[in-house]
Amino acid sequence: MKADRFEDLSGVRCPLNYAKTKMLLSNMESGQTLEIILDDGPPIRNVPGSVQQEGHVILCQEKQGDQWNVVIKKV
Amino acid sequence: MVQLTDTQLDRYSRHIILQEVGPEGQEKLMNARVLVIGAGGLGSPIALYLAAAGVGCIGIVDADVVEISNLQRQVIHFSSDMQRPKVESAAEKMRAINPDIEVNTYKIYLNASNIQEIISGYDFVLDGTDNFATKFLINDACVMAGLPFSHGGILRFDGQTMTVLPGHSSCYRCSFRQPPPPDAVPSCSQAGVLGAIAGMLGTIQAAEALKFITGAGTLLTDTLLTFDAKNMHFRRVSLKKRSDCPLCGENPTLHELEEGDRATCDLSA
Ligand SMILES: [Zn+2]
Numbered sequence: 001m002k003a004d005r006f007e008d009l010s011g012v013r014c015p016l017n018y019a020k021t022k023m024l025l026s027n028m029e030s031g032q033t034l035e036i037i038l039d040d041g042p043p044i045r046n047v048p049g050s051v052q053q054e055g056h057v058i059l060c061q062e063k064q065g066d067q068w069n070v071v072i073k074k075v
Numbered sequence: 076m077v078q079l080t081d082t083q084l085d086r087y088s089r090h091i092i093l094q095e096v097g098p099e100g101q102e103k104l105m106n107a108r109v110l111v112i113g114a115g116g117l118g119s120p121i122a123l124y125l126a127a128a129g130v131g132c133i134g135i136v137d138a139d140v141v142e143i144s145n146l147q148r149q150v151i152h153f154s155s156d157m158q159r160p161k162v163e164s165a166a167e168k169m170r171a172i173n174p175d176i177e178v179n180t181y182k183i184y185l186n187a188s189n190i191q192e193i194i195s196g197y198d199f200v201l202d203g204t205d206n207f208a209t210k211f212l213i214n215d216a217c218v219m220a221g222l223p224f225s226h227g228g229i230l231r232f233d234g235q236t237m238t239v240l241p242g243h244s245s246c247y248r249c250s251f252r253q254p255p256p257p258d259a260v261p262s263c264s265q266a267g268v269l270g271a272i273a274g275m276l277g278t279i280q281a282a283e284a285l286k287f288i289t290g291a292g293t294l295l296t297d298t299l300l301t302f303d304a305k306n307m308h309f310r311r312v313s314l315k316k317r318s319d320c321p322l323c324g325e326n327p328t329l330h331e332l333e334e335g336d337r338a339t340c341d342l343s344a
Pocket of ligand 1 (some may be wrong): 320324
């Protein structure tokens with residue numbers, strides 16, 4: 001499955017990675033999907049939870065090496 | 076389409092990650108035009124926080140120069156600014172905090188004949204002045220122009236503030252009909268003010284401006300918030316828009332701005 005948007009946030013620290021995610025989501029249509037790459041550690045522990053708190057849906061979250069692939073569906 | 080640069084996303088990240096602000100709210104702040112009247116005790120924290128928040132265009136009005144007795148509470152001015160125009164000293168600090176913003180300075184005394192021109196074009200006004208005549212002038216001019224504003228005042232250990240959305244919520248005149256006679260107000264040099272309460276009240280006013288622009292939360296409309304910092308008591312007093320208000324009521328009697336008796340006091344400012 002290919003997401004509508006993709007952003008590599010590896011190396012982007014908290015909370016800038018979440019701020020960037022929010023800006024990408026705010027420029028998307030409801031129902032569209034965004035795939036992001038997050039580092040292990042604080043980014044993967046924080047960003048998906050914050051995204052969900054705003055009502056978006058995490059469609060999948062997979063570890064690949066020492067990074068994570070996260071697909072978000074905009075509410 | 077919200078377009079913030081990486082630097083802006085970083086600078087404003089603590090706003091952007093707030094659900095009630097977000098990238099959209101930050102963009103509203105960056106497009107907003109806010110006027111701060113007074114670069115004194117209240118105007119100092121107001122101007123600093125609005126600049127830091129990235130409010131795109133900030134006007135600041137004050138006719139005075141910086142004096143040593145101001146420095147106890149007017150935190151935007153430094154000892155090295157003595158005798159400089161307050162608006163110039165303030166604008167320099169605001170631009171230093173945030174080079175992205177535009178600052179307009181007005182080194183003048185507001186009066187009935189110049190206030191309308193100065194406030195026009197702004198989205199929100201903050202009253203950080205030190206005398207009743209100017210507070211009434213700001214209320215009247217903003218209500219006549221339909222311009223939302225924040226009223227604020229401090230004295231000794233006490234502060235009070237309310238936010239007015241003309242046509243929708245009670246104005247200053249709904250509750251306080253006219254300025255008190257100048258001799259009924261404590262003489263400023265005898266009254267004093269605890270410096271930190273200027274920060275307490277000014278930051279509440281700044282928060283109201285940011286909330287108004289972003290649409291976050293509920294404003295201090297139809298509500299007078301007062302505090303007594305000596306005992307740290309806060310109180311909310313409900314106010315009503317009065318149908319018999321001489322300014323915003325059903326049969327207004329005030330149609331033109333009045334030139335008040337500006338018993339100047341270098342207190343709140
Ligand atoms: Zn009224």
